[in-house]
Amino acid sequence: MNPTKEIRRLPAIWLTMAALAVILLIVFGRAPEPGGTSDDRLYGIAEQLKCLQCVGESTAASQSPLAQKFRDEIRIQMVEGSSDAEILDFFSARYGDEVLLTPSATGASALIWMIPLLVVTGGAVVLVFAFRRWGRVAPVGDDVGGESSSPDQGGSAQGQARVVEAEGGESPSRTARPSSRKPPEWARPVVLGSAAVFVLILGGLLWRASNDRAGGNITGDAFVSADLRECRAAMSDMENARECYSSVLVDDPDNVEALAYRGWMSSRLGDPESATADLERAISLDPEYVDALVFSAVVAVDNGDFEAAGTYLSDFYAADPPEEMTSIVTSQQLQEKILFGTMEESARACWQDAAQDSGVGSMDQEFLDQLGRCADERLQTAPTSRDLRLAKAISLLGSEDGRSSEAVVLADSLLAEDPEDVDALSVSTVALVISGEPEEASLRLAEVVSGPRSVLAVVLGDAEQLNELIDSALRTSVPNPDGG
Amino acid sequence: MKVLAVLAVVAVVVGALVILFASAPDGEGEVSGELIGSEAPGIQSATTTGEAFDLADTRGSWTLVNFFATWCPPCVAEHPELVVFSERNADSVEVISVAFDEPPEVIEEFFAEHGGDWPVLAEDTGGIVLDFGVIKLPESFLITPDGVVVKKLAGGVTADGLESLVAEYESTGQLESQ
Numbered sequence: 001m002n003p004t005k006e007i008r009r010l011p012a013i014w015l016t017m018a019a020l021a022v023i024l025l026i027v028f029g030r031a032p033e034p035g036g037t038s039d040d041r042l043y044g045i046a047e048q049l050k051c052l053q054c055v056g057e058s059t060a061a062s063q064s065p066l067a068q069k070f071r072d073e074i075r076i077q078m079v080e081g082s083s084d085a086e087i088l089d090f091f092s093a094r095y096g097d098e099v100l101l102t103p104s105a106t107g108a109s110a111l112i113w114m115i116p117l118l119v120v121t122g123g124a125v126v127l128v129f130a131f132r133r134w135g136r137v138a139p140v141g142d143d144v145g146g147e148s149s150s151p152d153q154g155g156s157a158q159g160q161a162r163v164v165e166a167e168g169g170e171s172p173s174r175t176a177r178p179s180s181r182k183p184p185e186w187a188r189p190v191v192l193g194s195a196a197v198f199v200l201i202l203g204g205l206l207w208r209a210s211n212d213r214a215g216g217n218i219t220g221d222a223f224v225s226a227d228l229r230e231c232r233a234a235m236s237d238m239e240n241a242r243e244c245y246s247s248v249l250v251d252d253p254d255n256v257e258a259l260a261y262r263g264w265m266s267s268r269l270g271d272p273e274s275a276t277a278d279l280e281r282a283i284s285l286d287p288e289y290v291d292a293l294v295f296s297a298v299v300a301v302d303n304g305d306f307e308a309a310g311t312y313l314s315d316f317y318a319a320d321p322p323e324e325m326t327s328i329v330t331s332q333q334l335q336e337k338i339l340f341g342t343m344e345e346s347a348r349a350c351w352q353d354a355a356q357d358s359g360v361g362s363m364d365q366e367f368l369d370q371l372g373r374c375a376d377e378r379l380q381t382a383p384t385s386r387d388l389r390l391a392k393a394i395s396l397l398g399s400e401d402g403r404s405s406e407a408v409v410l411a412d413s414l415l416a417e418d419p420e421d422v423d424a425l426s427v428s429t430v431a432l433v434i435s436g437e438p439e440e441a442s443l444r445l446a447e448v449v450s451g452p453r454s455v456l457a458v459v460l461g462d463a464e465q466l467n468e469l470i471d472s473a474l475r476t477s478v479p480n481p482d483g484g
Numbered sequence: 485m486k487v488l489a490v491l492a493v494v495a496v497v498v499g500a501l502v503i504l505f506a507s508a509p510d511g512e513g514e515v516s517g518e519l520i521g522s523e524a525p526g527i528q529s530a531t532t533t534g535e536a537f538d539l540a541d542t543r544g545s546w547t548l549v550n551f552f553a554t555w556c557p558p559c560v561a562e563h564p565e566l567v568v569f570s571e572r573n574a575d576s577v578e579v580i581s582v583a584f585d586e587p588p589e590v591i592e593e594f595f596a597e598h599g600g601d602w603p604v605l606a607e608d609t610g611g612i613v614l615d616f617g618v619i620k621l622p623e624s625f626l627i628t629p630d631g632v633v634v635k636k637l638a639g640g641v642t643a644d645g646l647e648s649l650v651a652e653y654e655s656t657g658q659l660e661s662q
Contacts, residue, residue: 052619065553065585066619069610094519094617291609 017127017196025198045074045087050101057230058101066229119199127195228257238265256282260292267299275299290321294328301334306341313338347387350374371395386421389414393427397434407431504612520636524549525615527580531603532588532595539632542578546650547627550641551618553584554594559622563641567599569643577650578602582609584621626650634659 046060051067059070070091091099182318231244245262248255263278276299282292295318300309313334316325329335336355340348354370372395375388382388388408395406411428414421425447432441527539527549539547549565552559570579583606587588591606605612616625619638626635626649635649648660653659 066613069585070614072610073614089616094614095619325557327557 017200018191020197020200039125041084042071042074042078045078045084046071048088048100048102050099051093052095062230123195123200127192130192130195227251228255231258231261238268241265242269254285256286256289256292259285259288260295263292263299264295267295267302272299272303276303287315288319290316290319290325293319293331294321294325294334295333297338298328298332301332301337301341304341306338309334310338310342344385344387346378346382346385347375347391350378350388350391368395368397386417387412390423390427393424397427397430402435404431408435408437504624505588514582519617519633521627522633523631524625524633525612527582527605527612527615529605529609529612530607532592532606533637535603537580537603537605539580542627543582543631544629545578546573546576546629547578547580548624548641548646549616549627550581550622550624551582551613551616552622553582553586553592555586556584556621558640560598562642563598563600565640565642565646569641569646570600570602573647573650580605582606583613584609584613584618628653 028326043060046067047058049059049070051057051059051062051064059067074087075092077090082090088100154377227244227248229240231248242262242265245258245265248258249262252258259278259282263275263282266272266278269277275295279292279296279299282289283296286292293312296310297316299314300306300312313329316329340351343351350371353374354367371391375392379385379388379392393407393410393414396403396410408431411424411431414424415428418424426443429441429444432438432444524539524547527537529537531537539549548566548569552563554560566579566581570577579600579602581591581600581602581604583604586606588606591604595604616623621639622640624637624641625633626637626646627633634653637646649659
């Protein structure tokens with residue numbers, strides 16, 4: 001062993017480790033200012049509170065609406081002179097201790113504090129033993145440099161063996177340990193440095209993980225990524241949400257939800273080209289993703305492409321959408337817009353007049369009477385108009401004087417002109433149920449279901465509803481020509 | 485010995501990691517406030533129509549405090565149920581809506597379109613949101629005529645469901661899932 005050389009080398013490694021430790025302490029252990037109303041203090045406190053609408057994020061980092069409210073409250077309480085502890089108590093009293101990112105140092109939670117310390121300490125002990133062990137062995141560089149200790153100085157057969165072998169000689173004793181296969185000189189600092197960095201980084205990561213550990217989202221789908229949850233929570237701020245979804249797409253370009261919702265945000269922000277591109281891609285990846293379908297219908301209506309909007313909406317209903325998504329159809333008045341957008345001018349005026357009071361979706365008697373009167377008037381001057389004849393046929397569906405068979409005749413005349421007219425097929429199906437011909441209605445329903453869907457068909461009732469009506473009529477087997 | 489030492493170190497590190505991650509919650513745990521069974525936090529504010537509102541004035545009636553936003557699809561979906569609940573129980577129930585984070589004019593437009601004739605609070609609602617420990621939207625809090633919060637309903641309500649909760653409490657003095 002050459003103590004001088006060894007001691008000379010040690011401080012460099014220890015200094016490196018000390019510097020790393022100081023950096024880690026600065027990064028992970030920075031404490032907020034104890035008082036005042038500075039942003040540093042605000043974010044220092046916010047960093048100790050979990051974002052309840054995100055995963056793995058603190059209130060300081062999150063842009064979710066609730067996190068913003070948390071920060072507002074922290075600022076108010078700072079101005080009122082509350083201490084950090086009082087502010088944290090305020091939140092834990094309302095949301096429980098789970099809202100605190102810094103776990104308590106009692107009970108099982110104490111493990112969270114102990115583990116990083118144990119790992120770092122354990123790593124340091126291992127390193128110390130490694131230094132001491134290697135310190136007992138003469139380094140190769142010393143031998144080559146001519147400053148090697150003599151066998152006597154080395155004081156061990158093992159050391160002698162290494163020295164001799166390094167000089168190309170024979171080992172003086174066959175009993176010498178095989179540790180004479182010494183690694184090259186550069187290996188020791190590399191291994192030690194790597195070990196030190198590993199231990200310190202591991203400790204730092206564990207420390208950080210223990211502080212972030214309880215960042216779980218309280219809402220939503222357990223299988224949705226943290227990023228997407230953050231984007232969902234940010235949706236009240238469309239610009240922010242769009243950026244959020246863009247960042248998700250950087251890592252996951254085929255993420256259907258991110259594509260659909262970025263498209264939706266773009267459309268609300270007046271960027272229809274980007275919206276259309278994102279939504280088309282989302283649908284190409286998942287043709288039954290109802291969110292993308294209904295958003296696409298809205299965007300297509302905004303672009304004046306009512307045919308495409310009708311197709312999207314039909315696909316949307318075919319995919320059995322949940323209630324919160326169908327509410328978008330209602331709130332955006334999609335059915336009305338698509339119906340009117342694809343309709344001849346004269347028929348559209350009739351529908352709009354009739355829908356003025358009750359809306360298209362209700363289809364009550366007053367609506368149907370008004371629609372029928374208007375269609376009758378306009379058919380005087382345009383007797384071949386397909387849309388006016390269809391409007392007339394629909395108006396007869398709710399007729400109180402039992403004229404649903406007239407609706408069947410009118411719808412059949414339209415089908416004679418175009419056997420694939422799905423609207424006429426839907427009207428005739430409903431009319432047949434009402435006029436007491438459920439068997440024939442059942443046959444036509446099969447055609448309605450297998451053919452392309454239309455918005456009007458949706459308004460009249462989806463396949464399931466019609467099926468129930470037909471089943472009910474078949475069960476009773478009592479013709480009900482005046483029913484409605 | 486050397487192999488054993490290395491194995492021991494690896495075991496310690498792996499064990500530490502296992503303990504750490506096994507002890508961390510999975511992120512889906514419910515954050516529980518202390519509100520259920522306690523007196524409802526006070527609310528003194530102004531409604532969107534400019535009238536003064538004090539939650540204490542609703543004592544004697546069942547009260548539902550509903551937190552919502554117009555940009556939240558489940559909130560829009562549950563709104564008709566709140567309307568039905570309010571209309572069917574007009575004599576015995578008060579519904580209060582607290583807007584999460586929107587201007588009063590947006591809220592007024594929403595109510596004009598979707599119905600609902602009850603006090604709506606929309607300005608400076610941050611304190612109310614935090615006092616009730618609201619996390620997600622929609623959330624509703626059912627308060628007894630004595631002013632005690634007996635139920636937190638997250639994710640949407642139905643008129644029938646609310647009525648059954650009121651009936652259950654009135655007949656048994658508690659809620660099963662309270």
